[in-house]
Amino acid sequence: MTSQRTVSRISRILALIPYVLERSTVNVDEVMERFGYTEAQLTRDLDTIFVCGLPGYGPGDLMEAYMDEDEVVIDAAEFFGKAPRLTPAEALGLLAAGMTVIASGEASPALESGVRKLAKAVMPDADASLAVDVIDDSRNVGVLRDAAADERVVHITYRSVAKEETTERDIEPWSVFATLGRWYVLGHCRLVGDQRTFRIDRIKELKVLEEGFDRPANVPEPGVGYVPQTGDIVCVIDLSPAAKWVLEYYPVEVLSEDSGRTRIRFHSPDTEVPARLLLRLGTDARLIEGDEVRARVTDMGETLLSKYR
Amino acid sequence: MQNVVERVLNLLIYLLESPVPVTSNDVRNTVHGYADQTDEAFHRMFERDKQVLRRIGVPIKLEALDPWEIDEGYTVDPEEYAIGDPGLTKEERVALSVAARLVRLGGTEAGVGAVIKLGGLEQGAGIEPLAADLGEGADTLGELFGAIAERRRVEFVYRGHVRPVEPYGIAHRRGHWYLVGNSPDGERMYRVDRISELVVDERRGAFDKPKGFDIKAVIDAQPWETGADPVIKATVRFDEAVAWWAARSLGVDEPGGELTADVDVANRDAFIGWVLSFGESAEVLAPEQLRLAVADRVVATLGQVS
Numbered sequence: 001m002t003s004q005r006t007v008s009r010i011s012r013i014l015a016l017i018p019y020v021l022e023r024s025t026v027n028v029d030e031v032m033e034r035f036g037y038t039e040a041q042l043t044r045d046l047d048t049i050f051v052c053g054l055p056g057y058g059p060g061d062l063m064e065a066y067m068d069e070d071e072v073v074i075d076a077a078e079f080f081g082k083a084p085r086l087t088p089a090e091a092l093g094l095l096a097a098g099m100t101v102i103a104s105g106e107a108s109p110a111l112e113s114g115v116r117k118l119a120k121a122v123m124p125d126a127d128a129s130l131a132v133d134v135i136d137d138s139r140n141v142g143v144l145r146d147a148a149a150d151e152r153v154v155h156i157t158y159r160s161v162a163k164e165e166t167t168e169r170d171i172e173p174w175s176v177f178a179t180l181g182r183w184y185v186l187g188h189c190r191l192v193g194d195q196r197t198f199r200i201d202r203i204k205e206l207k208v209l210e211e212g213f214d215r216p217a218n219v220p221e222p223g224v225g226y227v228p229q230t231g232d233i234v235c236v237i238d239l240s241p242a243a244k245w246v247l248e249y250y251p252v253e254v255l256s257e258d259s260g261r262t263r264i265r266f267h268s269p270d271t272e273v274p275a276r277l278l279l280r281l282g283t284d285a286r287l288i289e290g291d292e293v294r295a296r297v298t299d300m301g302e303t304l305l306s307k308y309r
Numbered sequence: 310m311q312n313v314v315e316r317v318l319n320l321l322i323y324l325l326e327s328p329v330p331v332t333s334n335d336v337r338n339t340v341h342g343y344a345d346q347t348d349e350a351f352h353r354m355f356e357r358d359k360q361v362l363r364r365i366g367v368p369i370k371l372e373a374l375d376p377w378e379i380d381e382g383y384t385v386d387p388e389e390y391a392i393g394d395p396g397l398t399k400e401e402r403v404a405l406s407v408a409a410r411l412v413r414l415g416g417t418e419a420g421v422g423a424v425i426k427l428g429g430l431e432q433g434a435g436i437e438p439l440a441a442d443l444g445e446g447a448d449t450l451g452e453l454f455g456a457i458a459e460r461r462r463v464e465f466v467y468r469g470h471v472r473p474v475e476p477y478g479i480a481h482r483r484g485h486w487y488l489v490g491n492s493p494d495g496e497r498m499y500r501v502d503r504i505s506e507l508v509v510d511e512r513r514g515a516f517d518k519p520k521g522f523d524i525k526a527v528i529d530a531q532p533w534e535t536g537a538d539p540v541i542k543a544t545v546r547f548d549e550a551v552a553w554w555a556a557r558s559l560g561v562d563e564p565g566g567e568l569t570a571d572v573d574v575a576n577r578d579a580f581i582g583w584v585l586s587f588g589e590s591a592e593v594l595a596p597e598q599l600r601l602a603v604a605d606r607v608v609a610t611l612g613q614v615s
Contacts, residue, residue: 006313007364013318014365015425034429048311052318054326055339079325082391083426087366088458089451094420096481097412098405100441111408114401121395123458128523129478134441148438159554166550178441180484204553278614279585282606287614294614301611303589308604
């Protein structure tokens with residue numbers, strides 16, 4: 001078994017050696033920051049380099065590597081004058097990271113030119129082959145990111161995902177993040193007096209206020225998903241294979257599954273979301289339990305039919 | 310692990326420095342760490358160490374040692390080994406270092422491995438209140454990207470069938486990675502997490518991408534824009550409460566009040582689903598055949614809930 005740890009450790013050694021060789025000595029702190037080393041890890045890797053070298057493995061064949069006061073010294077390692085080239089996975093990771101930040105709408109020109117140069121270097125004849133689409137139709141991601149950095153309160157008009165209703169509220173934005181292809185802002189909501197996550201594309205309007213706030217020392221890990229609460233509307237739905245995408249877009253509980261259908265339990269704060277979902281799915285879904293939802297779908301369906309007929 | 314790290318470094322130095330390709334016997338008799346092993350143990354170690362080097366990105370080649378190709382030896386060309394210089398400025402390195410740490414792919418920082426090889430992480434200014442998660446990264450994703458960059462054909466199992474594909478590009482969209490490529494049935498899109506048993510063909514430059522191919526154009530399309538139906542123009546009205554929200558999906562200016570929009574529809578099912586997701590707040594005004602289809606879907610749903 002070759003662990004990813006072994007691969008990463010050797011890869012880092014092969015990047016460290018040329019960096020130090022080119023400069024003959026480098027400050028220990030700089031090496032630790034630049035390559036993400038703890039002092040113990042760095043000492044161990046330098047000791048490893050020190051016992052490797054050309055066949056024969058005599059004193060003149062081995063590489064030199066040690067710490068001299070607060071400097072890292074490496075010598076007699078000319079064969080490692082350059083780091084190994086990027087693997088496709090590494091190149092993809094960095095390009096995708098750059099493109100994601102560019103998609104946030106507030107990237108520096110340096111990031112855009114850096115990504116362009118890197119793309120050209122790793123795929124000279126494959127331009128326009130990679131895209132990271134993290135949607136920001138609203139152009140508000142950058143504004144909220146700046147407000148979070150400056151610790152300024154923001155007034156938003158928000159259309160709730162869970163309730164399909166529009167509200168106005170003041171929020172203290174802590175961080176902006178993307179997951180599942182969408183941007184979110186995490187922060188303290190003054191309307192509910194608690195921590196909330198908002199989908200940025202659902203913010204209709206926003207205004208950054210003069211008022212500031214203090215960001216908590218430990219901002220929680222960002223995350224999305226609906227947390228079921230008492231008083232929720234609950235229904236049970238059977239999905240046909242064509243409707244299985246629902247599992248990826250809504251926080252549902254899978255009750256049973258066979259080749260023909262998937263039975264799920266759906267929690268929501270009101271009947272609006274499951275009712276609209278059922279209309280959207282037509283014959284690809286069947287409501288099994290949930291009288292409130294049944295009543296709302298029937299009502300909505302009849303209103304719609306009165307328009308269309 | 311310590312022994313493995315030392316042995317792999319010694320092996321790499323030997324392969325880089327040897328003027329001619331070397332046989333596995335040469336490696337066994339020369340490189341520190343392989344002596345005193347049984348035949349079987351040696352071969353297992355050697356295979357594993359080559360695998361480690363390949364995963365690091367070291368291009369190990371197997372070459373014939375004589376004109377009759379009876380013996381073969383391993384070699385690493387120092388020029389092929391070395392990372393190219395993309396010519397990044399200090400500012401670009403800082404910007405890429407910051408981005409590398411903000412974005413996660415497959416549970417780890419997406420770009421840090423590359424930045425380390427490019428000379429390490431530059432220290433960015435302050436904390437960034439920004440983060441992104443691009444979902445599950447699989448080995449498949451890296452292999453596909455390599456195949457796209459080198460224009461190699463691939464073959465994989467998808468929904469129970471073997472698909473031969475000329476890969477054109479990959480894109481992350483709405484939380485998933487997709488491969489776009491040419492299959493025997495024409496240009497197709499595949500979700501990467503549903504691809505299994507991927508095999509990448511040896512030959513580079515095996516096909517040409519269509520001129521002007523742009524993955525972004527393929528990926529930006531709304532579901533109702535890509536389909537096999539003849540394109541029809543639909544007119545839809547959205548209530549004031551949802552008009553701004555619909556306008557963003559349609560890519561039109563956000564209206565002050567309600568919105569009436571003309572939309573080109575190539576996938577009627579997807580379009581009807583989207584309109585109905587607005588509940589009573591949206592209505593297809595024309596054409597009549599599409600209005601009838603919406604009504605049919607509503608009737609069908611009513612049948613499913615009663």
